[in-house]
Amino acid sequence: MTTTPGLSLLLAASEAAVSGNSPWGQLAQSLSDVATIGIRYVSLLGMLMVSLCILTSLYRILKGPTLTDRILASDALSLFVVALVLLLGETLQTAVFYDAALMVAILGFVSTIAMSRFLLATKTPHTDDANQPPSSPSKEAA
Amino acid sequence: MFSLLSNTTSYLFTLAASAKDTSDDHGATAGVAPSMFSAIADVLSLICLIVGLLFFAVGAIGMIRLPDYMNRMHAVSKCSTLGLMSLLLATVLHVESIDMATKALLTLLFAFVATPVGTHVLAKAALNAGEPMWDGTLSNEHED
Numbered sequence: 001m002t003t004t005p006g007l008s009l010l011l012a013a014s015e016a017a018v019s020g021n022s023p024w025g026q027l028a029q030s031l032s033d034v035a036t037i038g039i040r041y042v043s044l045l046g047m048l049m050v051s052l053c054i055l056t057s058l059y060r061i062l063k064g065p066t067l068t069d070r071i072l073a074s075d076a077l078s079l080f081v082v083a084l085v086l087l088l089g090e091t092l093q094t095a096v097f098y099d100a101a102l103m104v105a106i107l108g109f110v111s112t113i114a115m116s117r118f119l120l121a122t123k124t125p126h127t128d129d130a131n132q133p134p135s136s137p138s139k140e141a142a
Numbered sequence: 143m144f145s146l147l148s149n150t151t152s153y154l155f156t157l158a159a160s161a162k163d164t165s166d167d168h169g170a171t172a173g174v175a176p177s178m179f180s181a182i183a184d185v186l187s188l189i190c191l192i193v194g195l196l197f198f199a200v201g202a203i204g205m206i207r208l209p210d211y212m213n214r215m216h217a218v219s220k221c222s223t224l225g226l227m228s229l230l231l232a233t234v235l236h237v238e239s240i241d242m243a244t245k246a247l248l249t250l251l252f253a254f255v256a257t258p259v260g261t262h263v264l265a266k267a268a269l270n271a272g273e274p275m276w277d278g279t280l281s282n283e284h285e286d
Contacts, residue, residue, distance in 0.1 A: 011179065028181040035184030039191060039236060044154060046195045053202035060205055060214075068211055068268045072218055075260060076205060079222040082253075083198060086229050090191075091154070095242050098233065102249045105226075105256070112260040116267045125272025 043090040050084045067123065071115045078108025187235035194228030197221045210276035211268060219261035226253045 057080060060073035082105045089097030201221025208214045230250035234243050269284055 011177070024178060028178045031181040032184050035181070035188050038188050039184070039232075042188065042191055042195075046191065047154075049195055050198060053198055056202040056206050066211065066273060068264065068271065068273060069214065071264060072211070072215060072261075073205065075264070076201070076218045076222055079226055079257065080198065080202075083194075083226060083229055086233060090233065090236070095237075095239075098242055098245045098249065102245065102252065105249060105253055109252075109256040109260050113263055116260070116263040119264075119267040120270055123267075123271035 039090060043087040047084060047087045047091065050080050050087065054080045054084070067119060071112065071119065074115070075108065075112040078104065078111065082108070183235045187232040190228045190232035190235065194225045194232065197225030197228060201225065210279070211273050212265070212275065212279075215261060215265055215268075219258060223253065223257045226257070 054077060057073045057077045061070050061077075064070045064073060082101050085097050085101045085104060089095075089101070198221065201217050204217025204221065205214050208217055227250055230246050230253065233246040234250065237243050237246065275282065
């Protein structure tokens with residue numbers, strides 16, 4: 001990695017401060033160990049959590065009273081899948097997952113634009129009493 | 143079904159515990175000990191990872207519970223964009239080689255630009271379609 005002279009001076013200073021059995025060196029070693037183990041387990045638990053978020057977006061795709069809700073939920077789904085692929089790359093320590101994340105992000109963005117263009121071209125304002133959103137508490141109290 | 147889930151989870155845990163760190167010079171810029179610089183970078187990447195996952199959780203909860211389409215768009219666009227950018231920042235800070243960090247940085251820049259543009263086009267399409275709004279909406283600047 002090519003460094004500018006200023007950055008190399010900074011790195012040399014940090015190396016001089018951290019050497020062998022000095023307390024800064026031990027602190028750096030322990031911080032690095034904690035961070036490495038923590039990243040691996042946090043990314044594993046994060047994968048479980050992002051799977052639950054994918055289930056919530058599937059719920060919105062099924063339940064969403066209008067078409068626009070479903071398009072929004074599919075956009076959110078593609079972003080959750082990108083997060084899932086990134087966390088998988090952090091867990092398995094493989095380099096190829098970051099390319100896959102970029103591909104999924106690009107495909108998700110293009111599909112959202114395509115569905116929005118379809119919606120823009122076909123849908124017209126309508127008054128449909130069956131699909132009203134739930135009323136606010138202030139209106140109900142009045 | 144439950145045994146399948148538990149088997150998968152236990153397999154993933156053993157995989158995470160035994161995954162070999164493929165970087166040969168972990169945390170070191172010159173020598174074998176990790177410098178303070180890279181230790182701070184690792185801790186920052188852990189913090190960014192946790193913050194990004196919290197953003198995703200809040201966005202998903204907002205997508206279920208908010209009453210209107212426009213409110214849900216707020217939750218999804220902001221929380222998903224920020225969560226994804228935090229996750230990618232954690233990746234940029236954590237990986238050791240410069241090529242993987244550049245790839246993650248390019249993905250970060252693309253997500254920063256593309257995700258709000260996508261939700262903006264979706265919002266314009268929804269306004270054009272005349273979606274019914276929540277009763278508690280205070281002002282609708284597009285009515286005329």
